[in-house]
Amino acid sequence: MLRFSKKVEYALIALVEMDHNGKPAELVTAKSLAEQFHIPSEILGKVLQAMVKSGFLFSVQGVKGGYTLARSLSDISVLQLINAIDGAIALTSCLHEETSGCAQYDYCTIRTPMEVVQNQLEDFFNKITVMDIKQKYNNNVQAL
Secondary structure (H helix, E strand, O other), rough: OOOOOOOHHHHHHHHHHEEOEOOOOEOOOHHHHHHOOOOOOHHHHHHHHHHHHHEEEEEOOOOOOOEEEEOHHOEEEEEEEHHHOOOOOOHHHHHOOOOOOOOOHHHHHHHHHHHHHHHHHHHHHHHHHHHHHHHHHHHHHHHO
């Protein structure tokens, strides 16, 4: 089954929360996000650091430190976020690892078709931005 990891979900939650309609936001702490969304703080801290390393967030150290967006949500694709948090998507182990240890590797009849599916999936996630997700969320909240 294909599903986002909890880390990717936490990253999406954090990014959507930090966006204030494209305006510079106040710094947000990992602790406040963890408490607000009931996310384990140690895991969230690692996710936030991965997003800093990938250029999605800025980090400010110190007592009054925290995180803020480094890029617009419309400039961050879901694929970029997945790659930053979990690494490349791989529907099968042999798509990114030549020596995957698969006993069928030399005889496999589905590797090439799975590469096509893999490429289409990556294209799909690359076309969806985090802003698209935020807008869907806002539309659902307004419908309530």
